[in-house]
Amino acid sequence: MASPLRTARSGATPDRRRPDSRERPTRPQLTLVEGGRHPGNALAQGAGRVIAWTRTRSTPLIHVVVAIVFLSVCLIGSLLLRTEMVQNSFQATQVQTSISDLTQDVQDDQNALDQLRASLPDKAQEMGMVPQQGLTSIDLKGYQPPAQGDAKGGR
Structure with missing residues (x-):
């Protein structure tokens, strides 16, 4: 099988896809746009443009x-939330x-x-106190409570 022939292009033949470099492109013409800026009623004109734009659209x-x-409420909500967060941060500080301080x-x-x-031990010694020498215990096994008639202030 024969392979297809390859051709080499030279600048001798004009390429139809490229514009001819000898032709000058046409220059756009400037036109005057009427209607300037009116400082007094700029807000009214802007609102009028928005209304006109919405009438031309679907x-x-x-x-x-x-x-x-919705965007205004989101903006105000985020500002209020940020203000609340700053106040909470200040209170936490x-x-x-x-x-x-309390610690x-x-x-x-x-x-x-x-x-x-x-x-405390030095002050106790200055007052004449002596440390305890041993353990003292009380045995209550043989203890008999006094009888009702024998008690002080009896009837």
């Missing part, structure tokens, strides 16, 4: 209004500061109590 005006209201106070009081406990 989307009714109510859909555009609902979309604008204040509570954290209070907790650390420091408890540690100071615990240190003072430990110092008082450590100085």
